[in-house]
Amino acid sequence: MKAAQQAQLRLLDLQDLDSSLDRLAHRRRTLPELAEIERLEGRLTELRDAIVAAETEVGDLEREQKKAEQDVDQVRTRADRDQKRLDSGQVASVKDLGTLQTEIESLQRRQADLEEVVLEIMERTEEAEGRVAALRTDRSAAQDELSVLTERRDASLREIDEEAGTTSAARTAVAKDVPDDLLALYEKLRGQFGGVGAAKLFRGACQGCHLALNTVDLNRIRAAAEDEVVRCEECRRILIRTPESGL
Known part of the structure; x- marks a missing residue:
């Protein structure tokens, strides 16, 4: 799957908002x-x-x-x-x-x-x-x-x-800034992985499962095109690359 880098970055904003909504829903229930x-x-x-x-x-x-x-x-x-x-x-x-x-x-x-x-x-x-x-x-x-x-x-x-x-x-x-296919994947993963469908790749570690990626996976991501949607090999969440990804 491909999506513009800016659209992928918007997933992080979307994830933050969804996490806030989840926290509010939890607070409402408890x-x-x-x-x-x-x-x-x-x-x-x-x-x-x-x-x-x-x-x-x-x-x-x-x-x-x-x-x-x-x-x-x-x-x-x-x-x-x-x-x-x-x-x-x-x-x-x-x-x-x-x-x-x-x-x-x-x-x-x-x-x-x-x-x-x-x-x-x-x-x-x-x-x-x-x-x-x-x-x-x-x-x-x-x-x-x-x-x-x-x-x-x-x-x-x-x-x-x-x-x-x-x-x-x-x-x-x-959500309007995210392509429909990427949004659908994100929503699917959110449902599978406790409300977190996209996570930042930070200093070589996935912020979704908090595991450090091995050298092979980092090299694969490093070689991927900018518009390629990459996934964490450990938790399968969408990984968002930023200048702090350590690539």
């Missing part, structure tokens, strides 16, 4: 905010689930407490009714009086037990409500942190995209 945002989004999902579970527990406990309080009221009402019968003197039979007193005592014990149940449920409800409040506080803090990180990420992305836009425009202009 912004530290991205990992932190992902972590916080996961944390918010965990908090959301925990809040739902805690709120459900509070709701269940409130219903349980209401049922227990209703049981207390029922027992208290029955005990009050029996006490009124006892106090009214309407029960004349000694046996009936004894039965009534026994029932009242049983109801009082039952009421005391149920009131203990209500208190225990109230304590559990208070603990669950405390967990809900704490989880909501954690969620609010995580949301605030996420908002700050999102703003920082967006600012960084805007900066990267602006730089990438400027670099892409410059690349388009440079």
Whole structure:
């Protein structure tokens, strides 16, 4: 393949711009905010689930407490009714009086037990409500942190995209100076060799693979015509000759 020396030199400019675009793309993918945002989004999902579970527990406990309080009221009402019968003197039979007193005592014990149940449920409800409040506080803090990180990420992305836009425009202009066949070869090699398709021959070494060329290869390149497109025998990248090539 042949191409004017000036066109070959433009490949170095193109390579520099492409390397800059690759670095910008890498920076865009690896912004530290991205990992932190992902972590916080996961944390918010965990908090959301925990809040739902805690709120459900509070709701269940409130219903349980209401049922227990209703049981207390029922027992208290029955005990009050029996006490009124006892106090009214309407029960004349000694046996009936004894039965009534026994029932009242049983109801009082039952009421005391149920009131203990209500208190225990109230304590559990208070603990669950405390967990809900704490989880909501954690969620609010995580949301605030996420908002700050999102703003920082967006600012960084805007900066990267602006730089990438400027670099892409410059690349388009440079690519116009490179013949289509040489450009196609360059693009092919870039895809094969980690984004580097053309490299400078500097003091007898390829700046693509950073290996020194042997005497035979240097003599071959030295003898090649100025418009001949030469390749590194080690890495097969396009080698660009300059006054610093050491030929």
